[in-house]
Amino acid sequence: MTLTLETTDLKVRLRLTDDWFTVCDLSTLLPGRGVAALLPDGRQVAVFADRSGRLYAIDNRDPFTGAAVLSRGLTGTHQGRPFVASPLLKQRFDLESGQCLDDETVRVTAYEVKAA
Amino acid sequence: MSTDTPTIVLVGHGMVGQRFLEALAERGLTATHRVVVLCEEPRPAYDRVQLTSYFSGKTPEDLSMTDLAFIEAHGIELHVGDPAETVDRAAREVTARSGLVVGYDVLVLATGSYPFVPPVPNKDAEGCFVYRTIEDLLAIEEYARRSTTGAVVGGGLLGLEAAGALKGLGLNTHIVEFAPRLMPVQVDEGGGAALLRTIEDMGLSVHTGVGTQEIVTDDAGAVTGMKLSDGSELATDLVVFSAGVRPRDQLARACGLDVGERGGVAVDEQCRTVTDPHVFAIGECALAADGRVYGLVAPGYEQAATVAATIAEDEAAFTGADLSTKLKLLGVDVASFGDAHGTAGDCLDVVYSDSRAGLYKKLVIGRDGTLLGGILVGDAEAYGTLRAFTGSVPPVAPESLVLPAGAGAPAQLGPSALPDDAVVCSCHNVTKGTIRAAVTDHRCTTVPEVKKCTKAGTGCGSCVKVLGQLVNAELEASGVEVDKGLCACFSQTREELYEIVLALRVTSYRELLDRHGRETARGGDGCEVCKPAVGSIIASLAPTIGAGTHVLDGEQAALQDTNDHFLANLQKNGSYSVVPRIPGGEIAPEKLIVIGEIARDFNLYTKITGGQRIDMFGARVEQLPLIWARLVDAGFESGHAYGKSLRTVKSCVGQTWCRYGVQDSVRMAIDLELRYRGLRSPHKLKSAVSGCQRECAEAQSKDFGVIATANGWNLYVGGNGGATPRHADLLAQDLSDAELVRLIDRFLMFYIRTADRLERTSVWLDRIPGGLDHVRDVVVHDSLGICDELEALMAAHVSHYRDEWAEAIGDPEKLARFVSFVNAPDTPDPVVAFVPERDQIKPDLPLLNIGLRPADDILEGTATR
Numbered sequence: 012m013t014l015t016l017e018t019t020d021l022k023v024r025l026r027l028t029d030d031w032f033t034v035c036d037l038s039t040l041l042p043g044r045g046v047a048a049l050l051p052d053g054r055q056v057a058v059f060a061d062r063s064g065r066l067y068a069i070d071n072r073d074p075f076t077g078a079a080v081l082s083r084g085l086t087g088t089h090q091g092r093p094f095v096a097s098p099l100l101k102q103r104f105d106l107e108s109g110q111c112l113d114d115e116t117v118r119v120t121a122y123e124v125k126a127a
Numbered sequence: 128m129s130t131d132t133p134t135i136v137l138v139g140h141g142m143v144g145q146r147f148l149e150a151l152a153e154r155g156l157t158a159t160h161r162v163v164v165l166c167e168e169p170r171p172a173y174d175r176v177q178l179t180s181y182f183s184g185k186t187p188e189d190l191s192m193t194d195l196a197f198i199e200a201h202g203i204e205l206h207v208g209d210p211a212e213t214v215d216r217a218a219r220e221v222t223a224r225s226g227l228v229v230g231y232d233v234l235v236l237a238t239g240s241y242p243f244v245p246p247v248p249n250k251d252a253e254g255c256f257v258y259r260t261i262e263d264l265l266a267i268e269e270y271a272r273r274s275t276t277g278a279v280v281g282g283g284l285l286g287l288e289a290a291g292a293l294k295g296l297g298l299n300t301h302i303v304e305f306a307p308r309l310m311p312v313q314v315d316e317g318g319g320a321a322l323l324r325t326i327e328d329m330g331l332s333v334h335t336g337v338g339t340q341e342i343v344t345d346d347a348g349a350v351t352g353m354k355l356s357d358g359s360e361l362a363t364d365l366v367v368f369s370a371g372v373r374p375r376d377q378l379a380r381a382c383g384l385d386v387g388e389r390g391g392v393a394v395d396e397q398c399r400t401v402t403d404p405h406v407f408a409i410g411e412c413a414l415a416a417d418g419r420v421y422g423l424v425a426p427g428y429e430q431a432a433t434v435a436a437t438i439a440e441d442e443a444a445f446t447g448a449d450l451s452t453k454l455k456l457l458g459v460d461v462a463s464f465g466d467a468h469g470t471a472g473d474c475l476d477v478v479y480s481d482s483r484a485g486l487y488k489k490l491v492i493g494r495d496g497t498l499l500g501g502i503l504v505g506d507a508e509a510y511g512t513l514r515a516f517t518g519s520v521p522p523v524a525p526e527s528l529v530l531p532a533g534a535g536a537p538a539q540l541g542p543s544a545l546p547d548d549a550v551v552c553s554c555h556n557v558t559k560g561t562i563r564a565a566v567t568d569h570r571c572t573t574v575p576e577v578k579k580c581t582k583a584g585t586g587c588g589s590c591v592k593v594l595g596q597l598v599n600a601e602l603e604a605s606g607v608e609v610d611k612g613l614c615a616c617f618s619q620t621r622e623e624l625y626e627i628v629l630a631l632r633v634t635s636y637r638e639l640l641d642r643h644g645r646e647t648a649r650g651g652d653g654c655e656v657c658k659p660a661v662g663s664i665i666a667s668l669a670p671t672i673g674a675g676t677h678v679l680d681g682e683q684a685a686l687q688d689t690n691d692h693f694l695a696n697l698q699k700n701g702s703y704s705v706v707p708r709i710p711g712g713e714i715a716p717e718k719l720i721v722i723g724e725i726a727r728d729f730n731l732y733t734k735i736t737g738g739q740r741i742d743m744f745g746a747r748v749e750q751l752p753l754i755w756a757r758l759v760d761a762g763f764e765s766g767h768a769y770g771k772s773l774r775t776v777k778s779c780v781g782q783t784w785c786r787y788g789v790q791d792s793v794r795m796a797i798d799l800e801l802r803y804r805g806l807r808s809p810h811k812l813k814s815a816v817s818g819c820q821r822e823c824a825e826a827q828s829k830d831f832g833v834i835a836t837a838n839g840w841n842l843y844v845g846g847n848g849g850a851t852p853r854h855a856d857l858l859a860q861d862l863s864d865a866e867l868v869r870l871i872d873r874f875l876m877f878y879i880r881t882a883d884r885l886e887r888t889s890v891w892l893d894r895i896p897g898g899l900d901h902v903r904d905v906v907v908h909d910s911l912g913i914c915d916e917l918e919a920l921m922a923a924h925v926s927h928y929r930d931e932w933a934e935a936i937g938d939p940e941k942l943a944r945f946v947s948f949v950n951a952p953d954t955p956d957p958v959v960a961f962v963p964e965r966d967q968i969k970p971d972l973p974l975l976n977i978g979l980r981p982a983d984d985i986l987e988g989t990a991t992r
Binding site for chain 2: 033034035039041042043044046047048049053055058061062072076077078079080083084085086087088089091093096098099101102103113114115116117
């Protein structure tokens with residue numbers, strides 16, 4: 012894994028159990044478009060910024076297909092809450108809780124994320 | 128036995144049992160009677176017809192049909208998980224498993240049926256299931272996690288549902304049917320053949336004409352396979368028996384009630400048992416007065432209503448029922464209605480069959496022209512209307528009812544042609560008049576409201592489409608506005624948004640949303656519906672309104688669906704496919720070799736597409752720029768296979784080589800493909816040019832198709848293949864090259880301007896007021912005076928076209944997005960892996976379920992990592 016980042020800008024950091032894991036420069040995030048990041052234990056995370064600059068992070072694996080693609084979905088707002096729609100079969104997931112909006116029995120992990 | 132309040136005991140709380148309770152309540156009988164329900168399953172009545180939808184994400188709660196408030200409000204004593212065990216008819220008492228004893232004045236048996244399991248050795252082995260209850264589904268789902276292959280015994284209606292469920296669970300699925308065809312009860316030989324082809328195309332293996340002889344198990348007693356009657360053995364981890372159902376009449380037998388020879392509690396026309404006037408039987412456990420056991424929900428509902436009426440001392444009788452069914456099995460429409468097999472004497476068949484498209488439609492017509500019944504496979508659009516016309520002489524010729532739209536005289540026989548007494552929902556026996564009244568008298572404005580008000584559409588759901596059309600027609604007739612907005616963010620249609628973007632030169636989605644979106648959506652992030660739609664409008668108009676001309680420019684990048692975002696087609700395991708443009712399907716050997724070399728070097732799976740070009744599958748995100756650098760270098764450009772835009776213009780070799788050709792179809796196809804490449808539109812656009820009337824390029828199945836004549840070109844529009852084939856309509860004849868191009872320019876721009884999101888030209892042409900004649904008036908005769916504008920818009924597109932991929936690989940900012948991981952751009956996504964098949968690769972799908980497997984098992988899908 013290569014971690015080549017500039018040090019001047021704000022970083023997107025993800026809360027793992029004990030500490031904050033640096034994902035990328037904040038400036039890499041395009042509002043409304045996710046990026047995928049690899050965690051030290053092999054899990055994948057999809058990180059998003061909305062148009063107001065708020066950050067979100069959920070597991071990158073689409074539970075309906077198994078493919079690691081949620082970072083490539085389109086985001087939006089549903090009844091005031093941010094969501095991403097899976098690019099494969101279009102199920103939507105709440106970006107804050109990871110809850111699937113189209114199937115209440117399905118939820119993906121949501122991570123705490125901040126810019127610092 | 129009760130003394131003052133008479134008691135009704137219902138044994139069984141399935142769909143029919145619940146309907147019976149509702150019928151009691153409607154007649155006020157719950158107020159005058161004590162009602163006790165004994166239910167075996169751990170949950171109250173649920174929608175067994177929609178059982179399979181559990182696998183597409185419905186929860187058991189979604190499937191529930193029981194409103195507990197209803198049960199409570201009517202004082203019904205519902206005991207779930209407590210089946211009736213004995214009936215003492217002399218004492219008029221029922222004893223439940225819990226020991227509960229209830230006296231009755233009226234006993235209603237609605238015990239349903241049980242799945243028939245053929246008596247083959249090891250039928251109870253671990254891994255053998257039936258398909259009847261939610262509990263069965265949960266068990267199958269659990270077991271399938273450890274399985275790779277599943278087999279369904281029985282290719283009837285439920286068998287195909289079960290097979291669909293197994294396939295959905297990721298199993299290699301086999302169907303074993305004893306009869307020589309699938310769905311032997313509902314469809315005839317021709318329908319069975321159409322069904323078979325479509326189902327095999329989906330990757331299911333079908334074995335017809337063979338029986339199951341034995342289930343093979345391992346030492347631990349778990350299923351490993353099955354022996355078939357033709358001597359072969361099928362390896363499978365899981366078996367689902369779905370070989371029909373039998374009435375559950377044990378309780379009735381045990382208390383001495385008469386049952387039929389082949390099972391079923393014998394009842395008269397009031398559904399009263401022939402043995403005991405205090406006992407009734409309804410639904411799948413009853414042998415009706417006409418000597419049949421009905422396995423469908425609609426007749427059961429009618430029986431439930433009959434018993435409630437009889438208890439209320441009203442006149443009612445159940446004398447038999449229609450066995451019409453419409454289902455979507457594995458995505459294939461299958462319907463049969465009325466006398467589907469033509470058993471009446473002296474009847475005639477009208478058959479339309481297109482094996483290529485998996486279509487089969489048969490109508491059974493009486494001598495006097497009465498529609499007696501029919502079978503529809505592959506396209507059951509007309510089911511609702513046809514069923515309602517059954518028993519009468521339809522107002523148009525029968526053949527026009529089965530021909531596909533566009534062939535011969537189109538039959539515009541929508542629901543508006545139905546009389547008010549036509550039954551639209553046969554599950555709940557709701558007429559068109561009742562539905563209209565729900566809108567006009569009860570002020571229902573949506574389909575869900577009408578469903579709640581009339582119960583129409585709440586049974587099998589096959590009439591919901593007709594319901595929607597009726598509701599909209601009725602609303603429009605009474606002047607009520609229907610919300611035709613694009614989505615929850617915009618109240619405008621796509622066409623209206625197009626006009627706003629063009630007139631106000633809006634180049635930003637956010638600006639459009641904040642100024643023209645619905646109040647509640649302004650300032651938000653939009654949604655996955657309007658973002659790509661607006662992105663497409665802006666891209667179509669980019670040069671004219673002054674927006675960036677690359678779909679990945681600035682904010683536009685965040686509007687694109689994932690295919691457009693990575694300029695490639697996302698496949699099921701998260702890899703992408705790559706399609707370079709091959710205009711007209713003409714390619715020089717040197718370029719073919721380049722494609723071959725690239726596919727070989729990156730170990731891509733290659734396949735020739737229907738659009739005369741080559742698709743390369745299995746590329747990882749981070750490989751896309753490397754692959755395209757080589758393609759661009761060799762002179763290729765984007766084929767836009769990922770976009771809602773022009774795909775290909777197919778051609779035959781034409782006059783140059785062919786003895787019959789009358790024009791140079793290849794040159795025209797190349798010219799057209801290069802002219803319209805990159806044009807963003809509401810949906811994909813396909814085209815073809817044939818060099819003579821023999822039509823080898825299949826131009827009449829395209830959005831715009833061109834056929835050569837001795838005098839020039841004929842232009843056809845609105846054709847489509849796919850699920851709803853439509854032959855294109857002739858727009859203009861004997862055009863010169865310049866006239867042809869001008870008309871196509873206008874036609875495409877008029878379509879882009881007025882179509883709905885994801886509306887192909889075929890649907891658009893049928894939807895817009897005035898249809899083909901109106902389009903011809905506008906684009907040929909310039910009736911709206913907009914042709915100059917349409918041509919100018921197209922000219923701007925043509926002159927501003929640049930290859931998206933050539934620009935992307937020259938732009939570091941855009942390229943930076945083509946990485947697997949933002950923090951590890953060189954590490955490939957570990958779940959994108961491939962396994963060998965027929966000398967190429969295919970996605971390693973089990974990997975998606977388990978997450979990771981040891982590295983040495985994986986066939987690496989990449990040479991340049």
